[in-house]
Amino acid sequence: MHLAIAGNIGSGKTTLTGKLAKHFGWETHYEDVDDNPYLNDFYNDMQRWSFNLQIYFLNSRFSQILDIQKSGLTVIQDRTIYEDAYIFAPNLHDMGLMSKRDFDNYFRLFSLMSSLVSPPDLLIYLRASVGTLVNQIEKRGRDYEKTIRIDYLKRLNERYEAWISGYTNGKLLIVDVDDRDFANKPEDLSHIVGQVNASLHGLF
Numbered sequence: 303m304h305l306a307i308a309g310n311i312g313s314g315k316t317t318l319t320g321k322l323a324k325h326f327g328w329e330t331h332y333e334d335v336d337d338n339p340y341l342n343d344f345y346n347d348m349q350r351w352s353f354n355l356q357i358y359f360l361n362s363r364f365s366q367i368l369d370i371q372k373s374g375l376t377v378i379q380d381r382t383i384y385e386d387a388y389i390f391a392p393n394l395h396d397m398g399l400m401s402k403r404d405f406d407n408y409f410r411l412f413s414l415m416s417s418l419v420s421p422p423d424l425l426i427y428l429r430a431s432v433g434t435l436v437n438q439i440e441k442r443g444r445d446y447e448k449t450i451r452i453d454y455l456k457r458l459n460e461r462y463e464a465w466i467s468g469y470t471n472g473k474l475l476i477v478d479v480d481d482r483d484f485a486n487k488p489e490d491l492s493h494i495v496g497q498v499n500a501s502l503h504g505l506f
Contacts, residue, residue: 303502304370304420306379308466309428309479310458311450312439317485318428318477318494319380325495329377331366345450352394353404359386360412367419382422384471387412389461397457421471424501429463430479432456475501 305328307315316332323330340358344351363383370377391408394400400408430438432455439450466476475497477484484491 303376303424304367304379304422305377305424305426305498306382306422307426307428308382308385308462310430310435310455310462312435312437312442312455313428313430313479314438314485315380315428318426319378321484321491322495322498323378325491326376326378326498329373329375331370331377331379333362333380342445348394348397348399352391352400353408356386356391356394356400356408357411359390360408360415364415364419371419379422382425383412383416383419384421384465385462387416388465389458393457393461424473424475424498425469425471426475426477426498427462427466427469428477428479429466430459432459434480435459473501 305322307319309315319330319332322328338355338358340351340355344355360383363381363386366379367383370379387409391400391405391412395402395405432452435455436452466474477494477497482490482494484494
């Protein structure tokens with residue numbers, strides 16, 4: 303079984319991935335952040351490095367999905383292949399930070415790759431206000447994230463909401479991060495665990 307957690311920068315994807323994997327005994331596939339050779343350059347010069355970064359993420363996530371489907375295990379994945387294609391890449395294009403030629407080339411490659419893999423059995427979307435995102439980004443203190451602008455996070459949030467509102471690829475569970483501190487409150491994590499169980503086993 304393949305589960306995936308989607309959400310904006312700072313919404314808590316990595317934290318929830320780890321906690322759910324520990325609770326249920328699932329395998330994890332995390333987003334390749336620490337070893338990503340483009341992230342620092344991208345945040346310093348988005349226009350120059352946007353296409354390179356998106357191709358790197360696309361390849362990384364496609365490889366993850368192939369590994370998940372071959373493994374025969376229950377795996378929870380930190381971020382999906384769809385977020386790059388429907389949120390990050392088009393946002394960069396609309397902001398003038400990725401050319402139409404590069405975006406069209408990227409999206410054709412995504413369309414081919416996505417046609418060769420199955421969507422997750424359950425998508426968990428972490429919905430968070432910009433204020434919550436900013437607070438959580440500041441807490442983790444990654445150097446390359448210090449230059450992220452609030453208007454950039456706001457644009458991404460709008461695209462996430464539009465994507466989720468039309469999501470039809472499989473089961474969907476929405477978690478409101480503003481109301482659920484699953485990182486620090488066991489009762490909030492337990493509530494989400496219950497929702498995941500219900501979603502997977504068809505109790506609602």
